Amino acid sequence: MNREDVLRRIRAALDQANHRSTPRGQAISALAVATKLAQRLGLDDPRQAVVDVAWYEISTRGQHHPERGEALWEVSETLGCRAVLHGHRRRDRPAHLELIGQPPTLEWLCDRLLPSVSFQMEMRLMEELLQRRGQSRTDRTDFVRGWYGGWGSEVAEVLRLRGRAREVTELVDAEFRRRHPQLHPNRTIYFSPQGHALGRQAGQVVDLGDRVLIEGDNSE
Numbered sequence: 580m581n582r583e584d585v586l587r588r589i590r591a592a593l594d595q596a597n598h599r600s601t602p603r604g605q606a607i608s609a610l611a612v613a614t615k616l617a618q619r620l621g622l623d624d625p626r627q628a629v630v631d632v633a634w635y636e637i638s639t640r641g642q643h644h645p646e647r648g649e650a651l652w653e654v655s656e657t658l659g660c661r662a663v664l665h666g667h668r669r670r671d672r673p674a675h676l677e678l679i680g681q682p683p684t685l686e687w688l689c690d691r692l693l694p695s696v697s698f699q700m701e702m703r704l705m706e707e708l709l710q711r712r713g714q715s716r717t718d719r720t721d722f723v724r725g726w727y728g729g730w731g732s733e734v735a736e737v738l739r740l741r742g743r744a745r746e747v748t749e750l751v752d753a754e755f756r757r758r759h760p761q762l763h764p765n766r767t768i769y770f771s772p773q774g775h776a777l778g779r780q781a782g783q784v785v786d787l788g789d790r791v792l793i794e795g796d797n798s799e
Contacts, residue, residue: 582620586750589616589625624683630754633685635693637666637674638701644674646724650700650731651676651693657735658684658692659745661755663762679755684745696785700730703781718771725770729778734785741787 592613596606613625635651637644648664655662655678666674676693678685704726711719738744 585616585620589613590629592616593625593629629682630679630750631682631685632754632758633678633680633689635676635678635689637664637676638697639666639672639674641723643723643727646727647697647700648674648676650727650734651697653731653735654693654696654738655680655688656747657738657744658688659747659751660684660688661747661751663755663759679758680751681748692787695787696734699785700727703730704778707777707781721771722774725772725774725776726778726781728770729775729780730782731778733779733782737782737785737787743787 592609595601596609596613598606601609610625617625637648637651644666645664648666652662652664655676658680660678660680662679663677664674665677666672678688680688704723707726708719708723711722714722735744
């Protein structure tokens with residue numbers, strides 16, 4: 580049995596174990612089968628054999644959602660996910676971050692980390708902009724673009740320093756390439772170096788809710 584066959588059997592067993600109509604005894608047996616098969620592939624958790632997709636909405640306020648998306652994209656990729664921003668600069672069109680990764684990571688990202696990081700990001704930026712009311716619109720726009728980029732880079736670095744970083748698995752990367760075969764990274768080029776530096780400085784004190792995250796890890 581090759582690797583792909585084993586992965587398919589793991590996913591089928593997990594689907595059976597998680598289905599609401601499966602009796603408890605059968606669910607436990609299916610989970611045991613999935614765990615045993617996962618161990619053959621060197622996986623600690625059978626859920627690592629599953630790749631899922633989640634969507635996270637990005638605020639279009641101020642038409643800076645591409646930069647917001649870049650910041651959250653960098654945070655997400657540090658945690659072993661692939662991310663793609665969907666949306667344009669027009670405020671009347673929704674923007675979303677498509678996240679590809681393992682279900683436990685996606686759940687944590689969408690329900691806990693990204694909402695918290697996004698809220699802190701906007702609050703800290705608002706404080707900075709209050710001090711720059713006299714600047715031209717162009718200067719403020721360049722500052723904001725740099726600030727978001729700096730914030731995302733620094734939060735990603737904080738995650739690495741705190742031992743939260745994860746490598747993108749072959750399964751996640753393969754699903755990303757299957758869904759987006761022609762996609763290439765595209766980053767904001769024109770931004771304020773000062774804004775980027777201050778964004779990084781603000782990101783150094785981000786609250787990641789470490790106590791909650793550690794408790795969640797221990798319970799899995």
